[in-house]
Amino acid sequence: MGGRGVPSIARESIGSTPTGQAVDRYTLTNPSGIVVKVITHGGIIQEILLPDHEGQPVNVVLGFSTPSASR
Numbered sequence: 359m360g361g362r363g364v365p366s367i368a369r370e371s372i373g374s375t376p377t378g379q380a381v382d383r384y385t386l387t388n389p390s391g392i393v394v395k396v397i398t399h400g401g402i403i404q405e406i407l408l409p410d411h412e413g414q415p416v417n418v419v420l421g422f423s424t425p426s427a428s429r
Contacts, residue, residue, distance in 0.1 A: 363389060375399060391415070 368385045375381060381399045393407040393415070407415040 365389065372397065 365386070365388045368387075370383050370385075371380060372383045373381050379399070381397055383395055383397050383404065386394045386396070391407075391409045391413070393405065394403065395405040396403050403419055404421075406418050408418055410416045
């Protein structure tokens with residue numbers, strides 16, 4: 359985190375829904391060290407990582423770590 363490069367977007371396949379629809383995760387990163395991870399199943403934000411006062415990444419998204427934990 360805290361890189362000084364150019365903004366980037368990366369895509370990775372993370373599985374599929376019970377009906378077979380592919381689910382991808384997009385990771386958006388900016389030069390200030392902010393990282394946002396969004397999945398294509400419902401446009402769900404999984405993580406927003408912000409640098410704390412020491413430059414360490416902190417996830418500020420409130421939610422569940424797995425889909426089954428939300429049931």
